Amino acid sequence: MSKNLPVLPPSSGDDGESTRAVHAPRPAPPAQQPLGLPTYRTSAFVFDTAQDYADVLGDRAPGYSYSRVDNPTADAFALGVAALEAHGLDQPVGAQAFASGMAASSTILLALCSSGSHVVAPAAVYGGTYGVLRHVLERFGVTATFVEGNDADAVRAALRPETALVWTETIANPTTAVADLPNLAAVCREAGIPLVVDNTFASPVVCRPLHWGASLVMQSATKYIGGHSDATGGVVVGDVELMARVRAARIDLGGNLAPDEAFLLHRGLLTLPVRMARHCATAAAVAEALADHPRIERIDYPQLSTHPQHALAGKLFEGGSEGKRYGAILSLTPRGERAAGMALCDGLRVGKVATSLGGAHTVVSHVASTTHRQMDDAALAAAGIAPSSVRVSIGLEDPEDLVRDLSQALDRLPG
Numbered sequence: 001m002s003k004n005l006p007v008l009p010p011s012s013g014d015d016g017e018s019t020r021a022v023h024a025p026r027p028a029p030p031a032q033q034p035l036g037l038p039t040y041r042t043s044a045f046v047f048d049t050a051q052d053y054a055d056v057l058g059d060r061a062p063g064y065s066y067s068r069v070d071n072p073t074a075d076a077f078a079l080g081v082a083a084l085e086a087h088g089l090d091q092p093v094g095a096q097a098f099a100s101g102m103a104a105s106s107t108i109l110l111a112l113c114s115s116g117s118h119v120v121a122p123a124a125v126y127g128g129t130y131g132v133l134r135h136v137l138e139r140f141g142v143t144a145t146f147v148e149g150n151d152a153d154a155v156r157a158a159l160r161p162e163t164a165l166v167w168t169e170t171i172a173n174p175t176t177a178v179a180d181l182p183n184l185a186a187v188c189r190e191a192g193i194p195l196v197v198d199n200t201f202a203s204p205v206v207c208r209p210l211h212w213g214a215s216l217v218m219q220s221a222t223k224y225i226g227g228h229s230d231a232t233g234g235v236v237v238g239d240v241e242l243m244a245r246v247r248a249a250r251i252d253l254g255g256n257l258a259p260d261e262a263f264l265l266h267r268g269l270l271t272l273p274v275r276m277a278r279h280c281a282t283a284a285a286v287a288e289a290l291a292d293h294p295r296i297e298r299i300d301y302p303q304l305s306t307h308p309q310h311a312l313a314g315k316l317f318e319g320g321s322e323g324k325r326y327g328a329i330l331s332l333t334p335r336g337e338r339a340a341g342m343a344l345c346d347g348l349r350v351g352k353v354a355t356s357l358g359g360a361h362t363v364v365s366h367v368a369s370t371t372h373r374q375m376d377d378a379a380l381a382a383a384g385i386a387p388s389s390v391r392v393s394i395g396l397e398d399p400e401d402l403v404r405d406l407s408q409a410l411d412r413l414p415g
């Protein structure tokens with residue numbers, strides 16, 4: 001007799017057809033761990049007793065009650081990111097997954113700020129983060145100072161007694177400016193406030209900000225972590241006490257990560273180091289090949305010795321057997337005005353004109369007309385962005401095809 005054939009014992013009883021349909025028997029949970037991650041595609045979990053339910057919901061006992069509160073697939077994903085971000089730290093870290101990068105960012109801000117709080121952030125901060133600070137939190141009495149660059153002295157000068165946190169981005173969008181994390185962390189430590197780092201452009205494979213003194217690290221998992229442009233999510237890792245506040249705010253606000261998305265994003269983690277190494281190596285090859293192109297005014301990429309924070313990036317960024325990784329976002333500035341940047345995008349065959357970044361496909365966006373469209377030329381200049389700049393997210397295609405594609409589009413630019 002097979003030990004593993006599902007067999008329904010002879011059954012009798014009064015249960016009707018619909019009750020039997022709803023309460024169909026299930027095998028006991030397997031004793032072994034599955035190799036792949038199970039997707040707990042359920043909104044609710046069952047308890048043996050009413051007291052067990054009360055204890056889990058009251059956070060007095062471990063367990064799961066409702067997937068807006070916690071879900072095992074989402075937790076597995078968050079822990080996977082923590083294992084990359086925090087390995088080697090001498091303190092434990094908390095981790096939480098979110099429905100998007102913006103759900104993560106807005107929840108952090110709402111968890112750590114109150115009416116009257118003040119936030120310091122870079123002038124070139126991601127537009128969504130800027131939007132939450134200016135369009136949402138300002139209405140509730142939270143103010144923000146946006147400082148030029150990632151300079152620790154400028155941040156120190158912007159601090160006020162009511163400053164609740166300093167926000168920065170490891171690699172800025174689209175300038176690729178690299179944040180001086182150790183000095184920013186020192187400024188925050190002196191002031192007794194958290195340093196929150198958006199590590200989306202780097203991923204934990206390029207930089208691990210907790211090791212440089214950050215209190216919390218968030219990322220849009222929609223980008224490199226997911227890696228295939230097919231799932232949306234966010235994740236935050238860091239100081240356990242702060243993370244308990246972030247979790248409480250997440251539960252109240254409802255920006256939890258759905259189990260199916262958690263499955264996809266967790267699957268992305270399995271290949272993140274391999275993909276990231278390839279993304280970075282290709283980006284370096286492309287930057288080097290195009291640096292002397294006659295139609296290029298400048299290329300911003302931290303690996304180039306001409307990049308203002310090349311040395312800092314060399315200190316902060318991780319390496320592997322293939323060498324140091326400098327990320328895979330290039331800012332290409334062709335000679336000319338806005339039209340030159342748009343024509344460069346339109347001239348590509350392999351690279352696609354699309355939003356987002358960090359996936360297998362190389363995608364480009366003309367910065368002044370898309371991600372930074374709210375800024376006029378003067379504001380763009382203040383943020384260090386030329387009217388013609390194009391952000392290139394280097395994908396996983398063959399490097400020589402990308403060099404050929406970008407070169408021919410540059411060759412065809414007028415003038």
Ligand SMILES: Cc1ncc(COP(=O)(O)O)c(C=O)c1O
Nearest residue numbers: 100101102126198200220222233
């Ligand atoms: C640097 C950065 N942070 C946060 C986000 C927000 O992430 P999401 O789109 O997953 O909400 C983005 C999205 O482009 C981003 O580029």
